[in-house]
Amino acid sequence: MAYSPLVRELMEAFRCLPGVGPKSAQRMTFTLLQHDRAGARRLARALEDAAQSVGECADCRNLTEAERCPLCLNDRxxxxxxxxxxxxxxxxxxxxxxxxxxxxxxxxxxxxxxxxxxxxxxxxxxxxxxxxxxxxxxxxxxxxxxxxxxxxxxxxxxxxxxxxxxxxxIAHGVPLGGDLDYVDAGTLSHAFAGRGQYQ
Amino acid sequence: MAYSPLVRELMEAFRCLPGVGPKSAQRMTFTLLQHDRAGARRLARALEDAAQSVGECADCRNLTEAERCPLCLNDRxxxxxxxxxxxxxxxxxxxxxxxxxxxxxxxxxxxxxxxxxxxxxxxxxxxxxxxxxxxxxxxxxxxxxxxxxxxxxxxxxxxxxxxxxxxxxIAHGVPLGGDLDYVDAGTLSHAFAGRGQYQ
The missing domain is CATH 3.40.1360.10 (Dna Topoisomerase Vi A Subunit; Chain: A, domain 2)
Incomplete structure (x- = not known):
């Protein structure tokens, strides 16, 4: 194995991210260590802080470190x-x-x-x-x-x-710009049954 | 903005990784916070340790936290x-x-x-x-x-x-499994000029 223990550990730790395989993990490791240590430290702090403090909003269950999230606190x-x-x-x-x-x-x-x-x-x-x-x-x-x-x-x-x-x-139907040919039968049937007055 | 400050900061910090845009950063943030806090903490530690300690090998300049990398220390x-x-x-x-x-x-x-x-x-x-x-x-x-x-x-x-x-x-030429039709002219010219005895 050509990598030192800390480099290897960082490569393996990146694998917890969704969509990151061995090649991406290697690329992320080398990019940060060679060109962006400040970014690496910032990411480390952000991960640690968020993992430590972020819970869920008491009203809406959205992720937030406060008791209530910004949207639930918004009086308007x-x-x-x-x-x-x-x-x-x-x-x-x-x-x-x-x-x-x-x-x-x-x-x-x-x-x-x-x-x-x-x-x-x-x-x-x-x-x-x-x-x-x-x-x-x-x-x-x-x-x-x-x-x-x-x-x-x-x-x-x-x-x-x-x-x-x-x-x-919310309405289900044909997406904007969607071609009827390419829309699946379930969606098309929903869209047909849920038709509205032409305006 | 629907995100709390720590969640937003984590999303922005992920952008330092190569190939990670706003959507991937959002997905990484939510996946870690909802399903893998242990992974987030491990990644935070690995980033911090590597950013802190990894330097370069005194002999080969490869990344390592020791004075010399595992390959340069290998007597064989x-x-x-x-x-x-x-x-x-x-x-x-x-x-x-x-x-x-x-x-x-x-x-x-x-x-x-x-x-x-x-x-x-x-x-x-x-x-x-x-x-x-x-x-x-x-x-x-x-x-x-x-x-x-x-x-x-x-x-x-x-x-x-x-x-x-x-x-x-190292030799430059047509890659294994490569179709001559699809190889660029420079590579083909290199491969032709560098032809070897058929074995």
Missing amino acids: RDPAVLCIVENPSDVQALEDATDYQGRYFVLKGRLSPLDGIGPGELGLEALEARLQGGGVREVILAISPTVEGEATGQYIAQMARDAGVSVSR | RDPAVLCIVENPSDVQALEDATDYQGRYFVLKGRLSPLDGIGPGELGLEALEARLQGGGVREVILAISPTVEGEATGQYIAQMARDAGVSVSR
């Missing part, structure tokens, strides 16, 4: 509208693409009993208490339309109806 | 044969592919006067002293055949000849 956002998403990255995607001004709730997963992921793992008891509490007027489901996503959506929709809260979900 | 490797490579990763590539049993010298770059990279930056004074010292019998050039690589190779070859050391370089 309507707490009566709640958008349910699967992942923290979905929150940013919606913030970038829409002018939504309500709050979020991050499931961090989908119901999947076979993998041991039940309502408790997704924080659905807390969500139910919040819906029953009466502060929420509308729930918007922005969950991906997979089998498990649909099951999760139905479970939450039932909870919302039981609490007398109206439920909507 | 012939110190009279010296293979010159550009990068630390080339050492591992040659170790994996060949049964070479000599030593290496890592340039960490190529002569490029316009970028301010001269013989000093590549450690060529030390190399010259070593060649003049008389302990080296053969120099093998394993430098990539670019314009700057060729210039660097010629410079080192001249140094070796001045010291009475024989010089060879």
